Amino acid sequence: MLKNDLFLKALKGETVNRPPVWMMRQAGRYLPDFMKLKAKYDFFTRCQTPELATEITVMPIDQVGPDAAILFSDILVVLQAMQIPVEMKDGVGPWIPNPIRSSEQVSQVIAPDIHEHLGYVLDAVKMTQQALNERVPLIGFAGSPWTLLCYAVQGQGSKNFDIAKGFCFSQPEAAHALLQKITDTTIAYLKEKVKAGVHAVQVFDSWGGLLSPEDYNIFSWPYIQQIIDALKEEIPVIVFGKGCWFALHEMSRSGASALGVDWTCTARNARYLSGGQITLQGNFDPSRLLSPIPKIKAGVHKMINEFGKDRYIVNLGHGILPNIPVDHAKAFVDAVKEYTH
Numbered sequence: 001m002l003k004n005d006l007f008l009k010a011l012k013g014e015t016v017n018r019p020p021v022w023m024m025r026q027a028g029r030y031l032p033d034f035m036k037l038k039a040k041y042d043f044f045t046r047c048q049t050p051e052l053a054t055e056i057t058v059m060p061i062d063q064v065g066p067d068a069a070i071l072f073s074d075i076l077v078v079l080q081a082m083q084i085p086v087e088m089k090d091g092v093g094p095w096i097p098n099p100i101r102s103s104e105q106v107s108q109v110i111a112p113d114i115h116e117h118l119g120y121v122l123d124a125v126k127m128t129q130q131a132l133n134e135r136v137p138l139i140g141f142a143g144s145p146w147t148l149l150c151y152a153v154q155g156q157g158s159k160n161f162d163i164a165k166g167f168c169f170s171q172p173e174a175a176h177a178l179l180q181k182i183t184d185t186t187i188a189y190l191k192e193k194v195k196a197g198v199h200a201v202q203v204f205d206s207w208g209g210l211l212s213p214e215d216y217n218i219f220s221w222p223y224i225q226q227i228i229d230a231l232k233e234e235i236p237v238i239v240f241g242k243g244c245w246f247a248l249h250e251m252s253r254s255g256a257s258a259l260g261v262d263w264t265c266t267a268r269n270a271r272y273l274s275g276g277q278i279t280l281q282g283n284f285d286p287s288r289l290l291s292p293i294p295k296i297k298a299g300v301h302k303m304i305n306e307f308g309k310d311r312y313i314v315n316l317g318h319g320i321l322p323n324i325p326v327d328h329a330k331a332f333v334d335a336v337k338e339y340t341h
C-alpha cells in the first residue's frame with residue numbers, strides 16, 4: 001500500500017488537506033549527485049541501465065521530497081525503438097543523424113516490439129518501484145506524437161521547428177502516417193509501462209504551442225486523444241501541452257485525469273477554460289525558483305490560493321532549469337507541505 005497517495009487522490013479529484021507537489025524534470029540536471037553520474041555515463045547509457053535510471057529517479061525523492069517520482073528516461077527513446085537513431089550531443093541536445101523528410105522514409109519506420117526494444121525502461125520501472133518501496137507513486141511518461149515528430153523531422157531542437165511544420169503542411173499524408181505510427185507505438189509502450197507498475201502517465205506535448213489552434217487540432221490533439229482513449233480505463237492520464245492553453249476546453253472533455261498548465265496562463269483562466277471540474281497541474285515559472293527563498297514560498301502559497309487546494313497538483317510550468325540551487329527546489333516543495341488553507 002502506498003504510504004503517500006496525495007497525488008493519486010488529487011488525480012481522482014478527492015478532497016485533500018494540501019495539494020500534492022512534484023516538479024517536471026525533477027530527476028536530474030540541478031542535482032549535484034546527478035552531475036556526478038552524468039560525468040561518468042553518457043545520456044542514453046543512463047536511460048538504458050535500470051540501476052542508473054532507478055538511482056536518478058529516487059534522488060529527488062530523498063533529497064527534495066516531492067509527493068511523486070517520475071521515471072528517469074527520455075521521450076526520445078521511443079524514436080530509437082522505431083529505428084530512428086537519436087544521439088544526445090553536448091551543447092546541441094538531441095541529434096537525429098537521418099531526419100525523416102519523405103514518405104519513403106516514413107514507410108521504413110517500424111512499429112517495434114516493446115519488450116524487445118524498450119524492455120530496459122520496463123525493467124527500470126520495476127527496479128524503481130522496489131527502491132521506492134511504496135513511499136510515493138511513480139509517473140511514467142511519453143512525448144506526444146506531434147512533439148516526437150518535431151524531433152524526427154527537424155533532426156534537432158529548434159525555436160520554431162520550421163522544417164517539421166513545413167513537412168506537415170507540404171506532405172500531410174506522410175506526416176499523418178508518421179504521427180499514427182508514433183501513436184500506435186506510444187500506446188503499446190505506455191500499456192507496458194502500466195503493466196510494469198507505474199501509477200499514472202503523463203504525455204508531454206512540449207511543442208504543441210508552436211501550432212495554431214487550428215493546426216493543433218489537425219496534427220497534435222487527435223493523436224493525444226487516441227492515447228487517452230486507449231489508456232484512461234487502466235490508469236490516470238495527465239496531458240501537459242506547453243503553450244496550449246487554447247486547447248484546455250477540448251482537453252477537459254477528453255477523459256484525461258489532469259491537465260498541465262504553463263506559467264503564461266493564469267489559474268483563473270485555466271479553471272475557466274477547463275470548466276472548473278478537472279484537476280489542473282502547474283504552473284510556477286521555472287525561472288521564479290531563482291528568487292530568494294521567502295519569495296518562492298510566498299509565490300507558491302499565492303498560487304495554491306489561486307488554483308484552490310483541491311483538484312490541483314502543484315508543479316512548475318515547465319521543466320526545472322539546470323541552474324536552480326537544490327535548496328530553492330526544496331523550498332518550493334516545502335512551501336506546499338507547509339500550506340494550510
Ligand code: CP3
Nearest residue numbers: 024025026027028043070071072073074075093204206319
Ligand atoms: O522529469 C524528469 O526528470 C524525468 C526525466 C526526463 C528527461 N527528459 C531527462 C533528460 C523527462 C520527463 C524528459 C522529457 C523530455 N525530453 C521532453 C519533454 C519535457 C520538456 O521538458 O518539454 C523533451 C522535449 C525531451 C527532449 C530532450 N531531452 C531535450 C530537449 C534534451 C536536451 C536539453 C535539456 O533539457 O537538457 C534532453 C536531454 C535530457 N533529458 C536531459 C535530462 C536530464 C539532460 C541531458 C543529460 O542529462 O545529459
